[in-house]
Amino acid sequence: MTDAQERFRNIRLQEEYDTHDPKGHCTMVLPFLRKRSKIIEIVAARDMVFALAQSGVCAAFSRETNQRICFLNVTPDEVIRSLFYNKNNDSLITVSVYASDNFSSLKCRSTRIEYIQRGQPDAGFALFESESLKWPGFVEFDDVNSKVLTYSAQDSIYKVFDLKNYTMLYSIANKNxxxxxxxxxxxxxxxxxxxxxxxxxxxxxxxxxxxxxxxxxxxxxxxxxxxxxxxxxxxxxxxxxxxxxxxxxxxxxxxxxxxxxxxxSAFIFLYENQLFLTFRNRTVAVWNFRGELVTSFEDHLLWHPDCNTNNIYITSDQDLIISYCKADSDDPLSEGNGSINISNILTGKCLAKIKAGNSFPNENECSQSSKKHMCASTVRSTAAEALEDITALFYDEERNEIYTGNRLGLVHVWSN
The missing domain is CATH 2.40.10.480 (Thrombin, subunit H)
Structure with a gap:
């Protein structure tokens, strides 16, 4: 517990990225792709941060250079719907729809992270091309078992693929x-x-x-x-x-x-601890399989009434939950914005909290920093502004950094 408290003690707002490109990264893209829109998903891997906006634009940023490397939309009519980091082969899978297809079918593409780092998002390859994924068809990525489940509504067939090499393993043809x-x-x-x-x-x-x-x-x-x-x-x-x-x-x-x-309204199963989390009316609770309430959190009232797992992160050890929460009502600096709360799942204790009052960048640290690019910061938002209306959240466990996205299409880096 003290280790976790230490890890998050000095986290501050350090960097700001913008997914919006006022010039339009391609003059030919669909008009709504050129509009500013809220971040709905953030994924980080290999010193890269990927931010997906509701409009369907997905931008890739480097934590080393703090630059936007590229947009992942390969064609002008591509609208990206979701992201998945495949750790089996160090690649990012994008699930997209296309204007040329009347946005009716899901298409998947796998692109190695190293290609994206080089600014080559078009170096990936299509997945599941044999499948007709027209609505209500779907594709679901299962990290726990390293599997992919697809459903073709056209012929009512489910198929299971290996996430390591994308080979089809078997199909289920049962209309019931x-x-x-x-x-x-x-x-x-x-x-x-x-x-x-x-x-x-x-x-x-x-x-x-x-x-x-x-x-x-x-x-x-x-x-x-x-x-x-x-x-x-x-x-x-x-x-x-x-x-x-x-x-x-x-x-x-x-x-x-x-x-x-x-x-x-939602469940998360904790395989490591043989427990499960429930989300209801902004509250989180932990249960065991004897039907007993194990934990209710002392200070973890979620900001959004409808549970969205893109606003919640559970660590790989399944010991911490990081969420965008309602700020303390007695904190004058937090009026109108929330806080990022880090709580212990087994005890319900709040270990750390990032809020407007304790999140200003430390100028002395900055002036002495050897990482000049961290100081020549592009942060235009105050911590209070960055904590307003957070729409997506991700924690990079390797770098010990939290990334948040907001309704303006901005991504903020919280780091110590």
Whole structure:
């Protein structure tokens, strides 16, 4: 805990990047790509920061030179929808739609980080070209198992690919599949409800072998709030009913009162700790699989009412959560903006907080710095302005830096 407090103690606003190019990085790009728009996703890898704006523009910045290296939009009509860093082969995957296709199909491209560092975003190659990913088709990247799941709505076929080399492993052609949930080592197939039960199948993620199939009884006329799978535990919740935690090995059932466990807007499973996080009404809670509340956070009220995981970062050891939160009401400098809170997941304690009052750059440090580019700073925003309306957040664990993006398309670097 003291190590974490030390790590974040002196974090300050150090740098500012802008995804907006007033000249337009290509005069031919679509008009809305030339407009300033909010940051919706930030990914960092290998001293590079990638920021995706809601407009579909994605910019790459170097932490070494503090320069914008390039835009990742390779063609004038490309609108990038999401990013994924593939650590298996040190590449960035972009998922895009194109005006020439009426923005109807998802297209994926893999580009090695070293090419982007050289300003060659067009040196990547297309992925899953054989797949028709027209809406409501999708592609989902699974970091835990190093797999990719695609769904072609055209022929109702799911396919699983290896994230290391993009080879197809197997397909699932079952028109009764309503939803697929991926967990460590397994996939849960939720099939079409039949009368008073829902048929479920558990498959090996590696080869698609059916490990178990069974029916789970439901209250007939009640909406299913969620069905989630975590290793051997199945979590089922229906409207105004208790949470059920079923062990699929021996079918032992634990029920948690609906007054204790209310339906969350999002989950995050913590594989390292065998726990799960729930997000509801700006609050975060930690539960175990006996249905017991392990942690409620003492000072971690989220800024955004709808949980967006692009505004939350959980460290790879799953011991810290970093979020954009409501600032203290008694802090006059924080009026109108939030704070970045770093909390211990197991204890709920707030270990550090980046807020307007403690985030001014230290001029003495700067004048003595050997890194001149850190001092010839491009920061035009004050810390208070940078903490206003943060729309995306990412923590680079190697560099110990937090990157935030806001509604103006600016990216801020918080570092010590």
């Amino acid at each position: 599949v309503q939803e697929i949930k991926i967990s460590q080592g397994i996939m849960l197939l939720i099939l079409t409800k039949s009368g008073g039960y829902v048929p479920l199948e558990i498959l090996s993620i590696e080869d698609g072998t059916v490990l178990k199939s069974f029916n789970h009884l439901l209250h007939r006329n009640k909406k299913v709030d969620f069905i989630e799978q975590f290793n051997e535990k199945l979590l089922v919740k229906q409207e105004n009913e208790n949470l059920q935690i079923l062990d699929v090995r021996d079918f032992q059932l634990i029920e948690v009162s609906r007054t204790e466990f209310m339906t969350p």
